Amino acid sequence: MCGIVAIAVSERRxxxxxxxxxxxxxxxxxxxxxxxxxxxxxxxxRVAKNVGAVDAVxxxxxxxxxxxxxxxxxxxxxTHGAPTRENAHPHVDCGMRVAVAHNGIIENYSELKEMLxxxxxxxxxETDTEVVPHLVxxxxxxxxxxYSAFKRAISxxxxxxxxxxxxxxxxxxIFFARKVSPLIxxxxxxxxxxxxxxxxxxxxxxxxxxxxxxxxGYAEPGLVFVEALGGGPADLSSRVVQxxxxxxxxxxxxxxxxxxxxxxxxxxSLAQTLSGLVSAKEEVERAARVLGESDNVYVVGAGSSYHAxxxxxLYFRYLGLRAYAFVASEASVYLRGVGEGDAVxxxxxxxxxxxxxxxxxxxxxxxxxxxxxxxxxxxxxxxxAGTYVYLRSGPEISVAATKTFTSQVAALVYLGTVLAKDGxxxxxxxxxxxxxxxxxxSVIESSEGAARSLARRMSSAQSAYYLGRAxxxxxxxxxxxxxxxxxxxxxxxxxxxxxxxxPISLVVREFPVFxxxxxxxxxxxxxxxEEMKARGAYVVTVLPRDRVTPVLERNSDAMISxxxxxxxxxxxxxxxxxxxxxxYTAVERGLNPDRPRNLAKTVTVF
Ligand code: M6R
Numbered sequence: 001m002c003g004i005v006a007i008a009v010s011e012r013r014x015x016x017x018x019x020x021x022x023x024x025x026x027x028x029x030x031x032x033x034x035x036x037x038x039x040x041x042x043x044x045x046r047v048a049k050n051v052g053a054v055d056a057v058x059x060x061x062x063x064x065x066x067x068x069x070x071x072x073x074x075x076x077x078x079t080h081g082a083p084t085r086e087n088a089h090p091h092v093d094c095g096m097r098v099a100v101a102h103n104g105i106i107e108n109y110s111e112l113k114e115m116l117x118x119x120x121x122x123x124x125x126e127t128d129t130e131v132v133p134h135l136v137x138x139x140x141x142x143x144x145x146x147y148s149a150f151k152r153a154i155s156x157x158x159x160x161x162x163x164x165x166x167x168x169x170x171x172x173x174i175f176f177a178r179k180v181s182p183l184i185x186x187x188x189x190x191x192x193x194x195x196x197x198x199x200x201x202x203x204x205x206x207x208x209x210x211x212x213x214x215x216x217g218y219a220e221p222g223l224v225f226v227e228a229l230g231g232g233p234a235d236l237s238s239r240v241v242q243x244x245x246x247x248x249x250x251x252x253x254x255x256x257x258x259x260x261x262x263x264x265x266x267x268x269s270l271a272q273t274l275s276g277l278v279s280a281k282e283e284v285e286r287a288a289r290v291l292g293e294s295d296n297v298y299v300v301g302a303g304s305s306y307h308a309x310x311x312x313x314l315y316f317r318y319l320g321l322r323a324y325a326f327v328a329s330e331a332s333v334y335l336r337g338v339g340e341g342d343a344v345x346x347x348x349x350x351x352x353x354x355x356x357x358x359x360x361x362x363x364x365x366x367x368x369x370x371x372x373x374x375x376x377x378x379x380x381x382x383x384x385a386g387t388y389v390y391l392r393s394g395p396e397i398s399v400a401a402t403k404t405f406t407s408q409v410a411a412l413v414y415l416g417t418v419l420a421k422d423g424x425x426x427x428x429x430x431x432x433x434x435x436x437x438x439x440x441x442s443v444i445e446s447s448e449g450a451a452r453s454l455a456r457r458m459s460s461a462q463s464a465y466y467l468g469r470a471x472x473x474x475x476x477x478x479x480x481x482x483x484x485x486x487x488x489x490x491x492x493x494x495x496x497x498x499x500x501x502x503p504i505s506l507v508v509r510e511f512p513v514f515x516x517x518x519x520x521x522x523x524x525x526x527x528x529x530e531e532m533k534a535r536g537a538y539v540v541t542v543l544p545r546d547r548v549t550p551v552l553e554r555n556s557d558a559m560i561s562x563x564x565x566x567x568x569x570x571x572x573x574x575x576x577x578x579x580x581x582x583x584y585t586a587v588e589r590g591l592n593p594d595r596p597r598n599l600a601k602t603v604t605v606f
Contacts, residue, residue: 002089002196003074004195005027006070007019007070008174011069014067017039026250032077033083033088034089036088036090037066047090048063053595074089079128080105094121100130100133101129103163104604112131116134147175155230173219175217176216178211178212179214180354186205186208191205202245208240209236216229217234257587258396262403267444269392269393287387289419296341299345301325302328303481305347306327308474311413331355343370344369346360346372348374350379351372351376351382353602353603357380371386371387375404399485402482410572413568413572417433457512458585462489465493466492466514468518471519471520472519472521473496476514480492486596496528504535509537511536516542517541529552529556530555542578545562
């Protein structure tokens with residue numbers, strides 16, 4: 001949700017604008033409403049920005065002509081103010097000396113704006129961000145140096161934010177502050193970077209410091225100063241981490257879109273997830289112990305991570321645990337009564353989703369033990385949970401989660417299996433999971449043709465139902481979310497048995513209804529399939545080959561029959577046909593599946 005980056009180099013660079021453009025391209029998945037950069041060159045601040053994608057704006061506004069030794073950049077996901085040129089970041093003060101880029105929300109911006117207006121400041125945008133450069137300017141006008149003014153300005157802001165700033169009087173200095181929204185400082189040779197995501201730092205260095213909440217500071221090549229707001233300077237010597245990703249992991253390879261690449265990567269990402277779980281034996285056993293010893297296990301996440309949570313909670317129940325799943329954004333209600341004897345599993349690809357982070361904080365406050373499942377070990381959720389399990393899915397760039405969803409489900413199943421008391425169950429499942437990468441490849445292969453041909457039909461559909469019972473429901477919900485997000489087809493998932501209690505009234509001839517047949521209560525799905533067919537629905541069933549019955553065959557207009565596998569392996573893999581269907585439907589509709597409208601990959605505002 002907005003990507004920010006700042007870079008300072010020891011020697012002036014003619015290509016600073018090009019470097020910022022490249023960094024912004026890596027952050028584009030965080031927001032693509034508008035793009036902008038600001039550089040300081042020979043004591044002059046220059047700003048270029050506009051509405052649109054990074055490449056287009058960079059070309060239009062001549063980013064390549066910008067040189068200097070320090071600069072900031074921003075990709076925007078609009079919160080305050082429409083996506084217009086005026087509202088694009090960076091924002092500047094009246095004197096054109098200070099430029100600021102920001103991710104998050106400044107809650108008290110209206111009152112600050114009013115105060116600054118009364119002091120003669122003129123605003124050019126509707127954003128909350130613009131108060132920051134004016135505030136710094138105002139505080140500097142009474143004699144403060146830039147850092148003191150910046151620090152004081154930050155202490156006056158309420159909300160959740162990450163901010164970077166430059167001042168025309170400081171040719172190599174980046175000012176930064178973090179409150180809730182993530183911010184990382186990358187330490188390179190003759191270069192220092194500050195960014196909301198490690199992805200934009202990696203081409204320069206894999207050494208980084210993750211800032212804590214309420215930290216503020218400044219950086220120049222070879223110098224980083226950080227302090228806690230209201231506290232003393234931080235000792236960074238023990239906080240430098242080495243990041244595992246290689247810069248090449250971020251490319252699209254031979255694929256047209258990241259989404260397709262990430263779907264196809266699943267045999268590999270799942271192999272990585274599993275080998276990571278095996279090698280992190282201690283953490284995994286600790287996490288399993290926490291769950292096994294708890295009175296109740298609550299599994300919490302948002303979006304796709306919530307769907308993975310639903311699969312996980314149901315699987316834990318299947319193993320005899322008292323487990324429940326709920327959406328992170330409602331945690332404050334669902335966590336009432338949760339206490340020391342309980343465990344909370346927080347599922348989050350990014351590890352930065354604000355709703356999930358707040359659920360983690362509330363759980364910790366209540367004394368519950370928290371296990372996080374994240375794809376970013378540097379993330380806030382990983383750092384604040386008592387125990388975390390690293391998914392190792394590799395970077396996921398497409399806004400729609402695909403490979404991280406299957407890794408989350410695999411990790412939840414694995415955790416359940418490790419804590420299961422029945423030794424023969426454990427060894428049977430572990431044995432089955434060993435074949436997961438190979439089965440995944442075969443599920444992709446078995447689904448590809450059907451997904452392409454169904455996509456042609458779905459490209460003209462208005463709506464669809466995705467139905468399943470028990471485990472089939474969360475997998476259907478994830479399928480419906482995918483096609484909704486990337487292809488803009490209105491799709492709703494229901495527990496199949498609920499379809500008769502209202503939803504069926506929408507079904508007319510050719511209305512698409514997808515059924516996921518996986519595991520428990522499968523025999524009851526047959527009745528639902530017959531009911532839908534009787535009303536003229538276009539029925540598609542996704543099921544294991546050995547579950548094809550005469551009733552299903554007779555009543556299905558299309559079938560995606562998948563390899564016969566154990567329940568656990570099907571929980572991970574049966575979403576894949578839906579991922580492919582969503583992808584190809586988006587392509588059929590001429591949409592870019594990597595950039596669904598209105599969405600950002602990491603949601604860091606409430
Ligand atoms: O990073 P997280 O897993 O916490 O993100 C949660 C959701 O925002 C995310 O799954 C979202 O629903 C994706 N767009 C799904 O494709």
